[in-house]
Amino acid sequence: MRKRKIKNYIGLSISTISAFIGLFFLLWIIVSLIEKGFHYVNWSVFTQNAVSPGDEGGGLKFAILGQLEVVSIASLLGIPTGILGGIYLSEYGKDSFLSNVIRNVSDAMTSIPSIIIGIFVYALVVVPMGGFSVLAGSIALALLMMPIVISSIDNILRLVPNELREAAYALGAPKYIVIFKVVAKEAIVGIVSVILLAISRILGETAPLLFTSFNSNFESYKLNKPIATLTVTMYDYAMGPYDSWHHLAWAAAIILTFSVLLFNIASRLFSYWRFRR
Amino acid sequence: MKYICKIDGKQKIDVRNFNFYYGNKLALKDLNFCIKENTILALIGPSGSGKTTLARCFNRMHDLYTNNRYEGEIFIDNTNILDPKIDLIELRDRVGMVFQKPTAFPMTIFENIAFGLKLKGIKNKTELKDKVEKALKDAALWDEVKDRLDKLATNLSGGQQQRLCIARAIAVDPEVLVFDESTASLDPISTSKIEDLMVELSKKLTIIAVTHNLQQAARVSEYTLFLLDGEAIEYDKTNIMFTNPKDKKTQDYIMGRFG
Amino acid sequence: MKKKFIMIDFFLKHISMFFAYFVLLVIFGLFLVLYINSKDAINHFGFFSFITSNVWSPAFDKFGGLIALIGTFLTTVISAIIAIPIALGIAIFLVEICPNFLKTPIGIAIELLAAIPSVIYGFWGLFYLGPLIEKYVQPFFNATLVKLPIVGQYFYGYSSSVSLFTASVVLAIMIIPFTAALTRDALKITPDLLKESAYALGATKWETISKVMFRYSKGAIIGAVLISLGRAIGETMAVTFVIGNQDSLPTSLMSATTTVTATIANEFTEASSHLYLSSMYLLAFILFLLSFLLIIGSKMFFLRKVRD
Numbered sequence: 001m002r003k004r005k006i007k008n009y010i011g012l013s014i015s016t017i018s019a020f021i022g023l024f025f026l027l028w029i030i031v032s033l034i035e036k037g038f039h040y041v042n043w044s045v046f047t048q049n050a051v052s053p054g055d056e057g058g059g060l061k062f063a064i065l066g067q068l069e070v071v072s073i074a075s076l077l078g079i080p081t082g083i084l085g086g087i088y089l090s091e092y093g094k095d096s097f098l099s100n101v102i103r104n105v106s107d108a109m110t111s112i113p114s115i116i117i118g119i120f121v122y123a124l125v126v127v128p129m130g131g132f133s134v135l136a137g138s139i140a141l142a143l144l145m146m147p148i149v150i151s152s153i154d155n156i157l158r159l160v161p162n163e164l165r166e167a168a169y170a171l172g173a174p175k176y177i178v179i180f181k182v183v184a185k186e187a188i189v190g191i192v193s194v195i196l197l198a199i200s201r202i203l204g205e206t207a208p209l210l211f212t213s214f215n216s217n218f219e220s221y222k223l224n225k226p227i228a229t230l231t232v233t234m235y236d237y238a239m240g241p242y243d244s245w246h247h248l249a250w251a252a253a254i255i256l257t258f259s260v261l262l263f264n265i266a267s268r269l270f271s272y273w274r275f276r277r
Numbered sequence: 278m279k280y281i282c283k284i285d286g287k288q289k290i291d292v293r294n295f296n297f298y299y300g301n302k303l304a305l306k307d308l309n310f311c312i313k314e315n316t317i318l319a320l321i322g323p324s325g326s327g328k329t330t331l332a333r334c335f336n337r338m339h340d341l342y343t344n345n346r347y348e349g350e351i352f353i354d355n356t357n358i359l360d361p362k363i364d365l366i367e368l369r370d371r372v373g374m375v376f377q378k379p380t381a382f383p384m385t386i387f388e389n390i391a392f393g394l395k396l397k398g399i400k401n402k403t404e405l406k407d408k409v410e411k412a413l414k415d416a417a418l419w420d421e422v423k424d425r426l427d428k429l430a431t432n433l434s435g436g437q438q439q440r441l442c443i444a445r446a447i448a449v450d451p452e453v454l455v456f457d458e459s460t461a462s463l464d465p466i467s468t469s470k471i472e473d474l475m476v477e478l479s480k481k482l483t484i485i486a487v488t489h490n491l492q493q494a495a496r497v498s499e500y501t502l503f504l505l506d507g508e509a510i511e512y513d514k515t516n517i518m519f520t521n522p523k524d525k526k527t528q529d530y531i532m533g534r535f536g
Numbered sequence: 537m538k539k540k541f542i543m544i545d546f547f548l549k550h551i552s553m554f555f556a557y558f559v560l561l562v563i564f565g566l567f568l569v570l571y572i573n574s575k576d577a578i579n580h581f582g583f584f585s586f587i588t589s590n591v592w593s594p595a596f597d598k599f600g601g602l603i604a605l606i607g608t609f610l611t612t613v614i615s616a617i618i619a620i621p622i623a624l625g626i627a628i629f630l631v632e633i634c635p636n637f638l639k640t641p642i643g644i645a646i647e648l649l650a651a652i653p654s655v656i657y658g659f660w661g662l663f664y665l666g667p668l669i670e671k672y673v674q675p676f677f678n679a680t681l682v683k684l685p686i687v688g689q690y691f692y693g694y695s696s697s698v699s700l701f702t703a704s705v706v707l708a709i710m711i712i713p714f715t716a717a718l719t720r721d722a723l724k725i726t727p728d729l730l731k732e733s734a735y736a737l738g739a740t741k742w743e744t745i746s747k748v749m750f751r752y753s754k755g756a757i758i759g760a761v762l763i764s765l766g767r768a769i770g771e772t773m774a775v776t777f778v779i780g781n782q783d784s785l786p787t788s789l790m791s792a793t794t795t796v797t798a799t800i801a802n803e804f805t806e807a808s809s810h811l812y813l814s815s816m817y818l819l820a821f822i823l824f825l826l827s828f829l830l831i832i833g834s835k836m837f838f839l840r841k842v843r844d
Contacts, residue, residue, distance in 0.1 A: 004740055011742035016633055018625025022712050023642070026649045029660050029709070036663075081555045088552035099556070106559045108831045111763060112824070113770025115797055116566065119804070119820050123569045147559060167380035170336055171393040171445065172369040174541035176548045181392075186383045204653020207772040207797070211804055231655055238659050238777065246663070253659050257652055264651045268644070366538060 037254025040247040045255075049219060050228070060252055062219050063233040069221055070137045070213055070229055071203055078142030078202075079195055082149025089150065090157035091179055103154065109147035117143050118208035126212060132226035137213025141202045149198050156190040157183055193270035200263035204256055206231035230256055278509045282311035284500070289314035289483040290335070290453065295349035297330060297339075297507075304330050305507045308349075312500070317475060317484040319498035319515065321491065323535060327507040328487045332455050335485065336372040337365055353453065370397065372453040373446035377461050379438030381430040386422050389430045389441055393449040408448055416444035417474055436467025443474060447482070454478065456486040460493065472497050491531060495519050503527050566824065574818035580811060586818060592783040592799075594808065599815035601822060603785050607700070607795035608823070610786065611775060612768045614704035615711065620761060622708075623715035630716075631723045632745055643720070649713035658777035661706035666697030666778055669705070674790060693790020696780070701789040703779040710774045715764040722756035723749055755837045762834035766827045772797040796823045 048059030085106075093099030121140040126132055160183050168178040184191065214226040215236060221227065234252035237245035282288065290312040297305035305327050312318050320328040330339075337358065339345040350357045358368055370393075382389050390409040399405055409426070413419040418440045422433070430441055439459060446454060456475065460468040475484055475497050488494050494501055494515065501515045503524075511518060511527045522528040529535060577586065581599065589600020630643055674693045681691040693699060726749045734744040750757065780792020781802050794802075796819050807813040 004743065008740035008742040011746065012633060015625040015628040018622045019629035019633075022622040022626045022716065023645075025709050026645075026713060029657070029664075030649075032664055033656070033660065081558070084552040085555035085558065088549075088556035092549060092553065093556065102556050102559055104835065105563055108828070108835070109559060109563065111766050111770075111827065111831050112566075113772065113797065113827055115770070115772045115800055116570070116820055116824050116827075119800070119817065120562075120566050120569055122804075123573060123817075124565070143562060146555075146562075150556065150559065161378075161380075163376050163378055163380045164382070166338060166341070167374075167376055167442065168382070168392070169341060170338065170369055170374040170376075171449065172366040172396050173392075174366065174545050176541075176544045177396065179548070181384075182382050188383075200651060204655060206653070206655045207801060210801055214805070231653070234659065235655060235773065235777075238662055249659065250663075253656055257656055260651060260653055261648060264648060364538065366541065 033254055033257060037250045037257075040251040041254060042251075045248065045251045050217065050233075060230065060233065060248055060255075062216075063228040063230045063252070064255070065221070066134075066213075066216075066227040067203075067230040070134055070141065070209070070227065071199065073134065073138035073223075074141035074145060074202060075195075075199055077138060078145030079149055079198060081142075082146045082198070083153050083191070085146065085150040086153025086157065087179060087184075089154040091175070091183070103151065106147040106150045110151070113207075114144060114205055115207035115210070118211050121208070122211040129224065131224075132212060132214035133224045134213055134221070134227045135223045137209045137227070137229070140208035140212045141205060144202055144205065144208060145198045148201060149194060152194040152197070153191065156187045156194065159190075160186045189270055189274040193267045193274065196263050196267035196270065200260050200267060203263060204231060204260045206235055210235075278307050278309045280309040281509075281512045283513075284311060284313040286316070287314045288312070289354065291350075291352040293350045293352070295334075295347070295351060297327075297334060297348070298346040299330075300344045303507065305334075308509055310502065310509065310512050312483060312485065314483050315479060315481060316500060317479045317486055317498040319494035319501040320485060320487045320504065321489070321494050321501055321530070322504035322510075323530065324489070325506075326504040328504050329457055330507075331504065332457050332485055332487045333374075334359075335453060335455055336369050336374050337363075338374070340365060366396075370449055371451055372455065373449065373451035374455045374457065375439070375442050375446055375459045377458040379435055379442055379462070381433065381438045381441055383429070383431060385427045386430045386433070386441065387426040390445050390448050392445060397449060412444040412448035415447055415478070416440050417470065417477075418444055434467075436463050436470065439463060439467065439471060440474065443471070443478075447478065451482065453483045453485065456484065456488075458487050458489065461489070468493070491519075491533075503530065505530070570817055570821040570824055574814055574821045577811060577814035577818040581815075586815075587822070590785055594803075594812055597809050597811050599812065601796075601815075601819055603783055604794055604796040604799045604819055605822070606785060607779065607793045608769055608797070610700060611704045611707055611779070611795055612765060614701075614789075615707035615768055616761075616765060618705065618708035619712045619715055619764070623712050623764075624719055624757075626712070626716040627719035627723055628745055630720050631749075632741060643717075646713045646716050646720075650717055652713075653773070654710055654771055655773035657706055657710040658774040661702060661709075661774070662698070662777040665706060666702050669699075669702050670695055670697040673701075677790070690788045691790070692788045696790055696792060698778045698780040698792055699790045700779065700786045700793050703775045703795075706774050706778055707768055707771060710771065711764050711768055714767060715760060718760035718763060719757055722753045722760050725756060726752045759834040759837035762830050762837065766830035766834065769830070770797065770823065770827050772801050776801045796820075 045059045046064065047061055049062045089099050089103060093102070117140050121136050121143065125136040125139055129136065164182055164186060165178050168182045209229055209232050213229055215232050216226045216228050230252050234249050234256065237249040237252070288311045292308050292310050295305065295308040296303060308331070320332060322328050333339055334347065334351060347359045351359050353371065382392060387409055390412050391405050394405055394408055410419065413422065418437065421437060430438065433441060460471050463471070472493060475486065478484060486498060498515045501513065501518050502509060503511045503518070505526055511522060511524045518527065519531060522531060577599065581589065586601050587605060588602055590602040591598050591600045592603050626646065630639060634642060677691040677693065682688045730748055730752060731744055734748045739747070775795055776798040779794055779798050781794055781798055782792040783794055783799070786793040800816055800820060804816050807816055
């Protein structure tokens with residue numbers, strides 16, 4: 001008996017200790033990020049553009065706006081298509097064999113290394129277009145978003161009770177009205193939560209942008225031209241030799257982390273609200 | 278089943294040689310009867326007897342799912358509603374349904390009632406307002422909600438929501454209204470309010486009420502059809518069936534010996 | 537009125553069906569694009585020779601995937617060795633040891649940490665962890681582990697903040713929150729009734745955890761581990777910052793080397809010859825196959841859990 005008690009004590013202690021080790025490291029990252037990052041975030045980071053390499057000062061304005069542009073277009077591409085796909089699975093395909101195949105494949109796609117998606121879009125969009133572009137970057141991010149949105153929307157819509165649908169049909173409603181005016185409305189809070197989560201997921205992506213939207217020193221927002229994004233810029237600056245670049249990279253790091261967490265938390269709040277109703 | 282149509286009034290619905298299949302399983306067997314206009318017909322029987330299955334044939338709810346098959350005819354005023362060429366949306370305009378659980382849509386009270394009206398193409402705001410008011414009054418809900426038509430319907434109590442569903446169904450002026458165990462999830466007071474409503478509505482509509490509550494069937498219905506395993510065992514005026522059932526199985530069921 | 541309904545219904549059905557099937561199209565397309573573009577490298581070098589060749593020389597237009605693949609393999613294995621026990625520890629702590637009022641906040645904290653982009657972890661690794669490893673860990677290793685016979689040489693390192701080791705640690709830290717959240721979910725599926733029966737029979741807490749919960753959620757835990765491994769091998773940004781980006785085989789834990797993802801990230805846009813580019817595609821193709829295998833593997837384990 002004593003042996004078992006000792007084993008118990010040891011086992012639980014090891015778990016607790018490893019938990020604390022893990023949590024400690026994670027806390028350390030957050031703290032150092034905040035400490036160093038805030039130090040370098042100031043107004044000029046947002047309002048100034050990059051300067052010649054090696055010069056002091058400069059900001060991330062172009063990179064931030066570029067990030068916003070790429071993410072927005074990606075969302076416009078990926079979210080509606082994902083929602084429609086999810087609607088198909090939940091309202092039309094239901095439990096058919098093919099629909100379950102799509103569900104599994106879609107789920108699998110969420111785990112594909114994002115750099116591979118970048119290469120895929122490079123081959124299919126950048127090469128034919130003859131150069132890097134905002135569009136290519138957005139398409140890459142949209143392809144990352146779609147599977148997440150499809151799976152989540154499918155799950156959310158399936159939770160809507162069937163009686164609600166039947167009541168609408170019984171009043172003479174056609175399918176599209178049942179779906180959009182009744183089912184989607186019932187699930188709207190969950191749908192918003194999914195959208196926010198999908199955006200938070202692609203906001204911090206770097207790898208897929210490396211060979212699609214690439215990078216740019218010229219301020220241009222044209223769809224068919226490359227663009228600077230916060231994530232790629234952060235990578236470039238961090239790996240570069242200049243201290244001023246490193247400082248900006250810290251600022252970028254904290255801006256990115258903050259934005260991603262903002263969307264993630266907002267998504268959770270909506271999700272929580274959904275269950276309170 | 279031999280055809281039964283001993284009613285003392287005009288006929289509204291005629292069920293002829295009717296069979297229904299869930300996939301390969303024969304769920305309703307050889308039904309042959311008629312339903313009187315502007316009355317309440319109670320469908321009774323133990324769980325699985327087919328009463329809900331039958332009720333959902335009148336507005337062809339089964340068409341929403343695959344592998345179901347109708348055989349025979351169901352006439353509403355000389356139109357066979359089982360004809361594949363029938364416009365289902367028009368049918369569901371004529372035949373309304375109230376379900377077992379309240380199914381208020383996630384919209385305002387006004388929008389709930391106006392739902393069916395807008396589908397029919399009624400856009401005029403005054404016309405909508407008038408019809409919504411009339412429906413709520415006919416459903417005995419107007420006084421309780423007239424000051425909060427623009428509030429979410431899902432905030433109403435269960436009994437109120439169910440009356441909302443009734444108002445929603447009658448707003449489009451159906452000729453037939455099917456109640457599928459609509460008071461099963463409600464408290465006695467709400468139940469009694471809805472039963473009063475059913476009786477009042479039956480002056481202008483033909484009502485088919487599925488119920489497992491025999492006292493309810495006795496209270497509200499003029500005719501009763503007793504189903505067992507998909508077959509019609511007995512069909513008669515309610516007061517006759519309940520006091521003097523002709524079939525032993527009916528008697529056993531009514532006495533509570535099974536189901 | 538009816539005609540409008542029919543038209544819109546038809547349109548909706550087909551457009552939503554298109555986007556649902558689109559996912560299948562993308563997966564097939566991915567496979568095709570990667571394969572077709574790697575064909576030149578495959579034909580030139582031979583698939584299996586490519587995998588076993590440690591030559592990566594743009595100058596001579598000769599490429600082999602061994603270096604990158606070994607890098608990916610080692611970083612994944614080492615990070616798994618570090619991360620999985622810790623993640624399991626966190627999961628056990630959260631499910632069984634943690635006081636109730638802390639469960640939700642810590643749980644949410646873990647999930648938020650899992651949401652932090654990998655580029656941030658890599659970045660932190662470059663500026664914080666790397667220098668620390670150079671300053672403290674390397675001297676420590678040099679003074680102790682290096683003295684071990686045979687294996688000692690694999691711990692030697694001198695003033696390098698970027699190395700296989702740094703990258704593995706960063707990778708480990710990155711996958712810990714993700715793995716912890718997944719294994720916590722896996723452990724949670726054990727029904728309370730089962731746990732109570734164990735306690736009622738006089739089992740200690742640890743025995744209940746190790747003998748009952750682990751056995752019950754074994755499939756789900758393995759599935760979670762496989763998904764985490766899949767994530768680790770495909771990670772680019774957490775690794776590229778700190779692996780050193782040297783196209784040579786590592787001679788010790790502290791060598792600078794590369795992984796499949798780091799090689800692609802650094803050299804794809806600079807591939808100067810057709811064969812160079814095709815070799816990159818081939819690396820990507822191999823990575824794609826590997827992660828797909830891990831995903832299918834994890835699904836098989838998860839599926840078994842559901843069926844039971």
